[in-house]
Amino acid sequence: MKHGQHERAPTRGAGRHRHVWLAAAAFAACIAALGPSPIATSSEGTTEEREMTFATSAIEASGDASQHTTHARTMPDAKRATATARAFSDYIDELVALGLSTVEAKEAGDDDAAAEHDQATRALFGEMMRALVDVDAESLQAFGDLPPIGDAAPGLPRMLRQNVLQLALTIGMQRRLDGAADPSALDALTNGALTTMLARPDLAEPLGKELLVGKPFLGEPHERLVLDLIAASGEGRFAQDIAVQLLSTLWDNLQRSGARTSRDLTSLALLLLDVGNASERLAAARRLVLDDRCREVVLAHLRRTRDAELARAIAMAAATDLPGAAAFSVITQAAEIVGQDTAPFLTLAQREPGFVRTEYEQRLGSDVTPRVRALLVAGAGFAEGAEGLEVARLAFSSDPDAEVRLRALFVLTGRAADALGEAAVSQALDDPGIGGDPQRLAAVVLAVENLARQGHLNAVHRLGERMRAMPTLSLTARTMLDRLLQEHLPGGGATGGSGQ
Helix, strand or coil: CCCCCCCCCCCCCCCCCCCCHHHHHHHHHHHHCCCCCHHHCCCCCCHHHHHCCHHHHHHHHHCCHHHCCCCCCCCCCCCCCCCCCCCHHHHHHHHHHHHHHHHHHHHCCCHHHHHHHHHHHHHHHHHHHHHCCCHHHHHHHHHHHCCCCCCCCCCHHHHHHHHHHHHHHHHHHHHHHHHCCCCHHHHHHHHHHHHHHHHCHHHHHHHHHHCCCCCCCCCHHHHHHHHHHHHHHHCCCCCHHHHHHHHHHHHHHHHHHCCCCHHHHHHHHHHHHHHCCHHHHHHHHHHHHCCCCCHHHHHHHHHHHCCHHHHHHHHHHHHHHCCHHHHHHHHHHHHHHHCCCCHHHHHHHHHCHHHHHHHHHHHHHHCCCHHHHHHHHHHHHCCCCHHHHHHHHHHHHHCCCHHHHHHHHHHHHHHCHHHHHHHHHHHHHHCCCCCCCHHHHHHHHHHHHHHHHCCCHHHHHHHHHHHHCCCCCCHHHHHHHHHHHHHHCHHHHCCCCCCC
16 A cells, blocks of 8 residues: 555535535435325425425535525415416426525524425425426426536526426436336437437436436437447547446346347447447446356456456446455455555445455455455445444454554544544554554554544644654654644644643
8 A cells, every 4th residue: 555545534524515416406305205206295294204304405515595695585485376377487496496495594594484495395396296297308308408517516596406307307207107108208208318418418417327327217219329428428528437327227227128138238248348438348347247157257358458447347346236255356356456446345345344354354364465454454444333343453453564554543543533543543653563664654644633633632632742752753744743733733732732
């Protein structure tokens, strides 16, 4: 492992000013609480549903509502006389306005008004889905009229509008899938979504990843357009990861429906693995690595080409879907190409923590493959559950390799700071393989930062003063430490620090 690439503890609570799309995403949760069929659901809902408001998530995600609104609004009248027919655009405009009003009410501390707006949103959305037969087609057309999102964060109204359209489109298409004997309308909508993405690659996330990936809509009538998107991704004109997922979804659906046999798709994947563009190779490799008969073909291709992107893709596919032993074999071979990528080890540890622990213990007992041991410790340690933390404690106390012990230190300061953090750092400073090595000692500064971010300021002060006195602390590491202490302690810790 290269120094300077050590893990820090995952950040808890990145602050209120996150990307605005997170606020818009909460609209889906608000409507989804109505149940699997919001079209015919009452606006009353359960107590839990009423509490899962759009406003709460919007405020937390996007900060002060004043950033998104420039004038006062009153609540749109969602209960106006039904004799007044609404057009599609009227519904969308009112739903967006309701969302903004909910944000304003929540920001003002008026929870009763926010709840009222929330209920009105649910009622109006359900009314729209009942009243408009072709709401999905109109939503798709409106998607193409959305202004592109530039480099700056989009405004909340723009993202709310997109989310309303996406939700209506998704529910409408599912309604057609469940109830229509003639699939032509649904196929036309799916083709429309693919065509829109070709013209508007900025809509790949909502129309591709959210609407079509992993869903049953793609089928034989859509092969040409999916391949057009694959070609576009190979030319850098479309998001490669989404193109690959669309092709993988298409193949899965074709096999599930009987339109293609497993043998047909395997033969195609084997061909594309060698002659396809980058996106086709990724989709082919992901499919083949999950097939016991073809896995070695993919690994041999990987050893020959040393393709790091392909190695990452098949490692994550294996970690997600293969049984422990088979997944571990793929992950470790991929790691020989991509280096210190802990993500597949973390994914596998979340699925099979006992397997990962056993693999580490066996390698520790034989004192083999320290690089793999380090990846196992990092993956297991940051996975959820107590078993990974036990792996880190074992590694920190018993592993003969200093790099592995250093990995374990990051886990202990990141996940067990209350009980073990300061003691673990002190022990690391006493460890000749860590405290006596200038490069590894510099990495310990990041472990101290884990403690600082969790509020253990007394410990940070004590450890900082000790590290300042260590002759093995390099000038670069000393600068990092001083900056850390200056940021978290009054006077940079020079006058004794501060308590919690």
